[in-house]
Amino acid sequence: FPDHYLHHFTFEENILEAESGCSIIALAVAAKEKALCNLEFASGIPGTVGGCIFMNAGAYKMEMCDIVEEVQVLRDGELVWLNKLDMGFSYRHSILKEHPDWIVTKVRFRLGYGDKDEIAEVMASRRERRLATQPLDKPCAGSTFKNPKEVPAWEAIEKVGMRGVRIGGAQVSEKHANFLINAGDATSHDVKALIQVIQTKVKEEYDIDLVTEVEQFTWKKEEMTLSTPTK
Structure with missing residues (x-):
């Protein structure tokens, strides 16, 4: 080329x-x-x-x-x-x-x-x-989840109380709940764990399967363990 x-x-x-x-x-x-x-x-x-x-x-x-x-x-x-x-x-x-x-x-x-x-x-x-409306001043990968048919992803995430929630250095943005930001020394494990917590909560509350929009390479669910989210 x-x-x-x-x-x-x-x-x-x-x-x-x-x-x-x-x-x-x-x-x-x-x-x-x-x-x-x-x-x-x-x-x-x-x-x-x-x-x-x-x-x-x-x-x-x-x-x-x-x-x-x-x-x-x-x-x-x-x-x-x-x-x-x-x-x-x-x-x-x-x-x-x-x-x-x-x-x-x-x-x-x-x-x-x-x-x-x-x-x-x-x-x-x-x-x-x-x-x-978006945390463009913070390190992030853009929209995390695709919008399901039922409701915008950010709205579902917000309704289950995940806005601002943090695992390690990864945090759900206060400005836009469909953006996960690096709030300081986030690891890939932090991001993966936070994604899984969000998916679990939205599934339990609304029976909606949030599908990631960001591409995930070599991420295996069996390698992921849930961490405790904090505000």
């Missing part, structure tokens, strides 16, 4: 072709400069194109699948293009989760035409909203 980073992108009218290592925030800014819209929703997502496609990232009632035309993947040693239907997109899901050996290399997005100043205003207002 060129210079090993896969961070190049080009525009051809309203088609944005970006390599998988590109920052999705940088692409949203670049699209704004060309008065191209529909990427505003991603202007606050701290991830790469490849990661966003993998999980069909979204915000403000839009997702990657709303603007994706094609995805190029390295599959069985060959570069192939997959269309939107091939990608099997759904809420925070794509076919890539079923094929961890496939590697996203490039994506084509179809954007809309808009007004540069209006796009900038939308991006600025959403940034202000994120700063006001």
